[in-house]
Amino acid sequence: MFYHSRFSFKSMANYALLVLLFVSFNNGLYAQTITSPDKNLSLTFELKGNGIPVYQLQYKEKPVIKPSQLGIEVKDQPSFMDGFVISNTEQNTSDSSWEPILGEEKSIRNNYTELLVTLTQPKNNDRYINIRFRLFNDGLGFRYEFPKQKDLNYFVIKEEHTEFQLNGNHKIFWIPGDYDTNEYAYTTSKIAEIPALMEKATAFISAQTPIKNLAVQTPSMMKTDEGLYINIHEAVLVNYPAMSLNVDAENFKMSSHLTPDAVDNKGYLQTNTQSPWRTIVVSDDATEILSSKLILNLNEPTAYKDVSWIKPVKYIGVWWEYFVAGKSTWAYGEENNVKLDQDFSKLTPNGKHGATNERVKQYIDFASEHGFDAVLVEGWNIGWEDWIGNWKENVFDFVTPYPDFDVDAVRDYAKSKGVRIMMHHETSASATNYERRLDRAFQFMEDNNYNSVKTGYVGQIIPRGEHHDGQWMVNHYIHVAERAAEYKIMINSHEAVRPTGLNRTYPNWLAQESARGTEFEAMGGLHPEHTTILPFTRLMGGPMDYTPGIFQTDLSYYKTGGQQRVNTTLTKQLAYYVSMYSPIQMAADIPDNYSRFLDAFQFIKDVALDWDSTYIQEAEPGDYITIARKAKGKNEWFVGGITDENSRTASIDFSYLPKGEKYIATIYADAKDASWDKNPQAYTIRKVRVNSKSKLKQYIAPGGGFAISIKEGDVSELKTLKKI
Ligand code: NOJ
Ligand code: CA
Numbered sequence: 001m002f003y004h005s006r007f008s009f010k011s012m013a014n015y016a017l018l019v020l021l022f023v024s025f026n027n028g029l030y031a032q033t034i035t036s037p038d039k040n041l042s043l044t045f046e047l048k049g050n051g052i053p054v055y056q057l058q059y060k061e062k063p064v065i066k067p068s069q070l071g072i073e074v075k076d077q078p079s080f081m082d083g084f085v086i087s088n089t090e091q092n093t094s095d096s097s098w099e100p101i102l103g104e105e106k107s108i109r110n111n112y113t114e115l116l117v118t119l120t121q122p123k124n125n126d127r128y129i130n131i132r133f134r135l136f137n138d139g140l141g142f143r144y145e146f147p148k149q150k151d152l153n154y155f156v157i158k159e160e161h162t163e164f165q166l167n168g169n170h171k172i173f174w175i176p177g178d179y180d181t182n183e184y185a186y187t188t189s190k191i192a193e194i195p196a197l198m199e200k201a202t203a204f205i206s207a208q209t210p211i212k213n214l215a216v217q218t219p220s221m222m223k224t225d226e227g228l229y230i231n232i233h234e235a236v237l238v239n240y241p242a243m244s245l246n247v248d249a250e251n252f253k254m255s256s257h258l259t260p261d262a263v264d265n266k267g268y269l270q271t272n273t274q275s276p277w278r279t280i281v282v283s284d285d286a287t288e289i290l291s292s293k294l295i296l297n298l299n300e301p302t303a304y305k306d307v308s309w310i311k312p313v314k315y316i317g318v319w320w321e322y323f324v325a326g327k328s329t330w331a332y333g334e335e336n337n338v339k340l341d342q343d344f345s346k347l348t349p350n351g352k353h354g355a356t357n358e359r360v361k362q363y364i365d366f367a368s369e370h371g372f373d374a375v376l377v378e379g380w381n382i383g384w385e386d387w388i389g390n391w392k393e394n395v396f397d398f399v400t401p402y403p404d405f406d407v408d409a410v411r412d413y414a415k416s417k418g419v420r421i422m423m424h425h426e427t428s429a430s431a432t433n434y435e436r437r438l439d440r441a442f443q444f445m446e447d448n449n450y451n452s453v454k455t456g457y458v459g460q461i462i463p464r465g466e467h468h469d470g471q472w473m474v475n476h477y478i479h480v481a482e483r484a485a486e487y488k489i490m491i492n493s494h495e496a497v498r499p500t501g502l503n504r505t506y507p508n509w510l511a512q513e514s515a516r517g518t519e520f521e522a523m524g525g526l527h528p529e530h531t532t533i534l535p536f537t538r539l540m541g542g543p544m545d546y547t548p549g550i551f552q553t554d555l556s557y558y559k560t561g562g563q564q565r566v567n568t569t570l571t572k573q574l575a576y577y578v579s580m581y582s583p584i585q586m587a588a589d590i591p592d593n594y595s596r597f598l599d600a601f602q603f604i605k606d607v608a609l610d611w612d613s614t615y616i617q618e619a620e621p622g623d624y625i626t627i628a629r630k631a632k633g634k635n636e637w638f639v640g641g642i643t644d645e646n647s648r649t650a651s652i653d654f655s656y657l658p659k660g661e662k663y664i665a666t667i668y669a670d671a672k673d674a675s676w677d678k679n680p681q682a683y684t685i686r687k688v689r690v691n692s693k694s695k696l697k698q699y700i701a702p703g704g705g706f707a708i709s710i711k712e713g714d715v716s717e718l719k720t721l722k723k724i
Contacts, residue, residue, distance in 0.1 A: 032089050034113045038137045041282065045117055045133065051084040053119060053131060057140055059282045064230055068163035068253075070131060072144060072275075075156040075265065078124045080144070087128060088118035100296070101307050101507040102583040104614040106632065110297040112136045125151040132274075138292040139281035141235060148272040157258065157267035162278055164232055164245070164254040166191065170222040173533050173621055176202045177215025177244035179259045179467035180460070182498050183516045185526070186533045188622050191222075192249050206388070207429065207460050209467060215244045215257050217498070219540040221289075221533070221621055228282065229289045229621075233540050235277040235298035237500040238478060240267050242469035243276070261472060262465025276500060281540070287616035290535055290625070295501040295542075302507050309488040310507050312583040312609035313452050315422055316367050317376030318354050320550070320588050323522035326560030328354030330379030330387075332402040338385045340394050345403040347385070355380040356404045360421075361413055366591040368417035370605055375414070376422040376454055376586070380405045387428045391460050395428040398441035411448045422492075423450040429459035429468070429495070431476045438480065442487040451488060452510070452584070454545075455480065457495035469497045478502070481509040492545050492584050499542030510584040511543035518547040518588055521566040522555065528567050528676055528703035529622050529644035531576065536621040539581060548576035549587040549604055551597050553680040569680045570600060571668050572705030577607040578640025579625050579705075585609055599685055603668050606709050607638050615656050617641075624700075626650050628708075637663075639708035643700045645676070650698045650706065657692040657710070664713035664721060665690045669698060669706040676703025689713070689723040696724055 031046035041059050048054045048067070057065040071081035095111040112134040120128040130145035144160075146152065169192045175184035176198060187201045195214055202210050219233035232254065234243050241259035248255070256278070258266040277298045283289055304310075321328050333347030355377050363375045383396040401407050414421050423445050427434040434441075445453065457468060466472045477496045484491050485508045494513035503509050515538035520526050531546075538544060550573050553566035566573075577585055587594065587604045594601040608631035617626040617639075626641035637657070641650040657663055664687055671682035680703075690696075690710065698706050713721070 030086055032115055032117065034091060034115045034133065034135050036113060036135045036137050037093070037095070037111050040137065041135055041140065043115065043133055043135050043140055045115060045131070047084055047086060050082045052082045053084060055133070055142070057280060057282070059228060060284070062226070062228065063167040064228070064282050065280065066165040066167055068165040069161060070163070071161045073158040073161060075158045077155055078121065078127070080129050081161065083121045083123050084119040085122060086117060087120040090116040098301065100504060101302065101310055102312060102510070102610050104581050104611050104629065105293070106612040108293045108296060112297070127152050134298065136294050136297065138283060138288060139279060139294050141277040141279045141294060141298045143275045143277045145274040146269060146271045152271050154268070154270050156265050157269065159266055160243070160256040160258050160275065162256040164280070166222070166230070166252040166254065168224055169252055170224050170230070172216070173221040173537055174201075174216040177211035177217055177257060179209040179211065179469050181205045181208045181468065181495070182217060182514045182538065183520070185516060186530060186537065191247065191252050194247050194249050206458065211244055211257060214247045214249065216247055217244050219498075219537045220245055220254070221536040223621070228284050229286050231281040231289055231536065231540055233279045233295065233500070235279050235295040235501045236300070237276045237474055237497065237502070239269075239273065239471065239475055240276050241471045241474065242497050243278070259467050259469040261467075261470050262463060267471050286619045286621065290616045290619055290627070291614065292540070295540060296504050299501040299504040302505050304485055304507065307507055309451070310490060313373045313422070313490065313510065314585055314587070314609060315374040315376055316363060316372050316587050316591065317378065317422065318359060318363055319376055319378055319547075321590050322354060322378065323519060324555050324560070325558050325590065328352050328359070329384075330354065331384035332404065333385050336386050338383065340383060340397050344382045344400070353379065353402065353404060355402065357406050357409060360405070360410055363591065364414050364417050364419050367419045370594075370601070372419065372587070374420040374422040374452060376424060378424045378426070380424065387426065388459060391462065391464065392428070393430050393433050393462050395430055395433065396426060398425050398434075398437050399444045407448055415449060420452070421448075421450055423453040424456070425453050426456040426458065429457045430462040431457070431473060432462050435476065435479070438483055442484060442489055445489055446487050452490040452492065453484070455491060455493045455496070457493075468495060473497060478506065481506040484508055490584070494545070498538065501542055503542050511545040511582040513545050514538060515544060517545070518550060521550065522564065525565060525567045527645075531580065531642055532623055532625055532644050533621055535579065535625060543582035543584070544580055545582055545584055545586065546576060546580045547586045547588040548573050548580065550589045551600065551681070552589060552593040553676070565677070565680075567676050567703055569670050569674050569676050569683070569701055569704040570597070571670050571683045571707060572642050572676070572703065574600065574603045574668050574707035575640035575642045575705035577604060578627050578629055578638050578707065579642050583609050597681075600668055600683060603666075603707050603709060608632065608634070608636060613656065617652060618650065624648055624650070626652060628652070628656060630656065635712050637710040639710070640705065641698065641700060642705035643703070645703050647702045647704070648700050650700055652696040652698060652708070654690050654694045654696075655692050657690065659692050661691060662713060662718050663690050663710050664717065665708050665710045667698070667706065667708050670701035670704040672699070674701035674704055676701070687721055689718055689721045694724050
């Protein structure tokens with residue numbers, strides 16, 4: 001299908017005719033409509049009023065987005081808001097497929113109908129922009145494009161005014177709009193209830209900057225009364241600030257709200273550029289929201305030539321004990337005023353330093369014995385004595401160890417055991433300091449055999465006045481990923497801006513945190529429904545380093561504090577390795593706790609991190625998720641199922657298994673009397689025979705979950721097992 005029309009504005013003689021045409025356009029006569037390849041979605045674009053761009057989106061003839069305005073407000077120059085005429089339109093279809101380096105599917109189909117509209121402003125010297133719409137079977141992406149032209153070179157965005165006029169008072173899973181953090185707990189409410197709930201939802205988080213007017217973050221997950229699921233986010237956030245959504249709670253209207261910079265501007269652009277894609281994933285089936293690849297499809301293929309060094313990473317780390325055991329610390333010294341150029345061996349040791357040679361070697365031994373790729377070591381480097389809360393620029397140098405951490409000895413020991421040390425670059429949000437030292441820090445890693453790094457941005461950003469989600473920092477994170485690739489280093493970033501599918505382009509940027517992760521289980525606990533929401537929200541943008549695998553969930557076990565607990569059963573923690581996609585996964589608990597439950601730990605050892613296929617079996621945001629996946633290049637499958645605070649029975653089918661063959665399924669499940677709050681460690685492990693016709697009803701305890709690993713069985717073992 002191809003449609004093309006072009007109008008030129010060359011001669012003044014045609015001007016009168018054109019004025020007539022503008023009037024026609026303004027009346028919507030030249031509205032453009034495209035449909036998705038499966039015809040379920042249709043998108044209409046037109047100009048209204050004084051040449052204002054307006055779009056609307058329908059799914060199976062029902063409105064998803066009612067007529068909504070588009071536009072960009074520019075500083076000190078005319079804006080791209082109105083006065084437009086349509087000077088060109090093009091329609092195209094595209095159908096191709098591509099293979100992610102690491103991912104949930106071996107091959108991803110990229111099939112869409114495209115509408116490209118060129119909008120010209122005759123009153124502003126024929127300045128023009130493009131709006132490009134891509135309509136997939138699973139939703140819409142669109143972006144603003146700013147081609148190079150005579151009278152437009154540089155401009156500064158005052159605000160983007162992209163509207164999303166919803167068709168009712170939908171249920172919404174939301175966190176408050178904030179320029180600096182994504183680590184809020186989710187609130188579930190109707191759109192109209194957001195104003196009343198905002199204050200409570202905006203709990204204290206260090207270095208937060210809640211948006212002053214009413215706003216929520218993306219990915220924003222909604223459900224209509226008729227059961228339509230709508231997810232709004234963005235793709236390809238590059239050289240542009242992150243978008244939150246202003247909420248007009250009375251009219252059920254959302255609109256773009258960009259993160260400002262230190263001088264209150266919202267993006268510096270130079271023509272031959274474009275905005276990120278604004279994405280609206282739509283389906284009447286919640287499982288299709290989770291299987292959507294729209295955001296990845298809108299991202300660019302990787303520019304890296306050699307990707308052979310990019311591999312999944314399963315790791316443990318000197319980490320959880322800092323949060324729960326109370327016996328060790330990141331810092332070495334007792335002092336709370338240090339400078340990088342002082343002699344840290346002269347500090348008074350606090351006697352609790354975690355990253356000592358001895359302790360790290362124990363972790364290396366455990367990693368090696370159980371087949372882990374890496375050991376994360378936090379607190380190995382100088383500077384932790386006063387790293388937080390001082391808006392201090394030179395907190396860390398990323399290369400100097402504390403006196404009780406011997407880089408050479410640990411490196412050689414790790415090598416002898418076939419384990420990598422994972423570097424930790426906590427920047428304390430001083431991005432300037434990190435950029436200055438980046439090459440030396442990466443060179444140090446290369447010299448010492450480190451190939452992955454967990455980065456962190458806790459605190460207020462330096463350059464002062466910038467935000468975690470602003471244009472400057474967006475460019476910083478990408479710079480770090482690209483620079484790391486030059487050293488064949490993989491990145492796992494914490495506290496960075498929420499992801500937008502850039503892991504396709506920068507596949508060494510394995511995962512991000514950018515949400516409330518397991519660490520909060522040690523700081524008051526997460527609601528049991530939290531992880532049934534995250535895949536519909538935060539994970540729509542990309543993999544998450546959720547750091548699952550906590551077996552000792554009752555934290556009073558450590559006798560170092562109150563009666564805190566991780567609000568899940570033990571087997572729910574296993575399910576996370578399947579339900580929370582990431583090619584980098586931590587077994588976050590302290591090794592001693594795994595040694596106490598080696599039979600359950602076996603699942604974490606076995607589970608794959610990279611996949612040929614993914615089957616979302618059942619899902620409802622806020623309630624439950626069951627996912628099955630086939631390991632990349634292997635006849636092994638893994639299933640994870642979770643519920644919220646309510647018990648339920650999951651329905652699992654095995655129709656994805658090759659026909660006629662017999663497989664052994666090992667099922668790790670909550671015991672009948674298990675529950676997240678009273679009996680979290682009561683689980684059963686059973687082995688059964690399964691084939692492609694098997695069906696399983698699996699009980700899940702309140703706050704619980706289950707995990708299944710499936711392997712090809714040999715005849716003698718298969719004979720001994722019951723069939724389900
Ligand atoms: C916050 C990160 O999310 C956490 O994992 C890390 O331990 C601390 N920052 C210290 O860097
Ligand atoms: Ca964090």
